Amino acid sequence: MTSAQIDRSASAADAGLTTTKAPFIEQAQKSGQLYIHQPYELYNEDNHEAWRRLYDRMADRWRKYANHRFLQGIDVLCLDPKRMPRLEDVNKFMAPLTGFRAKPVSGYVPAYLFFDCLRQREFPTTISIRDKEKLDYLPEPDIFHDIAGHVPMHTDKAFADTLVRFGEAARTAAEIVGAVKDRDERVRRVTSIFKALARFFWFTIEFGLMKSEDGKSLKVYGSGLLSSYGEIAHSIDSPEVQRFPFQLEWVINQYFEIDHYQPLLFYVDSFEHLFEQVGVLEQWMKQGKLNNVSPGEPSMSEADVQSFLEAGRAA
Ligand SMILES: [Fe+2]
Numbered sequence: 001m002t003s004a005q006i007d008r009s010a011s012a013a014d015a016g017l018t019t020t021k022a023p024f025i026e027q028a029q030k031s032g033q034l035y036i037h038q039p040y041e042l043y044n045e046d047n048h049e050a051w052r053r054l055y056d057r058m059a060d061r062w063r064k065y066a067n068h069r070f071l072q073g074i075d076v077l078c079l080d081p082k083r084m085p086r087l088e089d090v091n092k093f094m095a096p097l098t099g100f101r102a103k104p105v106s107g108y109v110p111a112y113l114f115f116d117c118l119r120q121r122e123f124p125t126t127i128s129i130r131d132k133e134k135l136d137y138l139p140e141p142d143i144f145h146d147i148a149g150h151v152p153m154h155t156d157k158a159f160a161d162t163l164v165r166f167g168e169a170a171r172t173a174a175e176i177v178g179a180v181k182d183r184d185e186r187v188r189r190v191t192s193i194f195k196a197l198a199r200f201f202w203f204t205i206e207f208g209l210m211k212s213e214d215g216k217s218l219k220v221y222g223s224g225l226l227s228s229y230g231e232i233a234h235s236i237d238s239p240e241v242q243r244f245p246f247q248l249e250w251v252i253n254q255y256f257e258i259d260h261y262q263p264l265l266f267y268v269d270s271f272e273h274l275f276e277q278v279g280v281l282e283q284w285m286k287q288g289k290l291n292n293v294s295p296g297e298p299s300m301s302e303a304d305v306q307s308f309l310e311a312g313r314a315a
Helices: 003-013 023-030 045-065 068-077 087-098 111-119 143-155 157-178 183-206 229-237 271-286 302-314
Strands: 101-105 122-126 209-211 218-220 242-245 264-268
Touching (some): 111 122, 111 302, 122 143, 157 183, 157 271, 157 302, 218 229, 264 271
Parallel strands (some): 242 264
């Protein structure tokens, strides 16, 4: 055996579950397995080190910028700052509070399936983690974003109910478009409604701000911000960011780009306010008010369209 062969076999055995390189995930994707388990033994020391570094530098920023419900969620989940989280442990703490569970997935979940998981209090969760040398930029979610950014919010009842209501709104969307006879019109309409849903989700669940308890400042509850060392501070402190009270008609027509810090953010008064707004979104959908939202990002993939149309047929 040559030294090159030895190196290769050694690295294959210790490939870990890194976003850029995870044979276990690649295999699952190849065989079409979307829902998987978390093979905890596959995490290597680099993976644990990446988690430790990410957690370590976020801790102070969370205390300074995060909404207090998030801080309570972090405490309740008892995440280990030094080791990769076990989803089983996370669920043990979370499920009794709100019924939510983290559900491991191998990659992108088509839009309707994602929303429908929320309706059933399941949160599709990435199990790989970014490279320990590239902590800042990540085009796709990883376990730090999903478990440290999203899941602590799911311990809050009003927030958890909001996600469920969002999933119910997606089901209503599938039913509405499923009743449209003409295929082209069906696709056009589902695309418009999807943009509205995705924009709402983006400007709230991913990048939302909220008034602080005393109403004098803004705090972060969006998971894209809560999992970003640079952007969490930028979102609150930078004079370059425009921050407006949440306005549904604006949000559903506002395009967004994912590859840079967000220049425009919206704040809600409370999670009860957010919950109520998802209800209004669904009402507007039923009234046809989401059928012609402005074009632009986000785009809808063929898999996203199909997921809604199939759900509509089944309804
Ligand atoms: Fe996210």
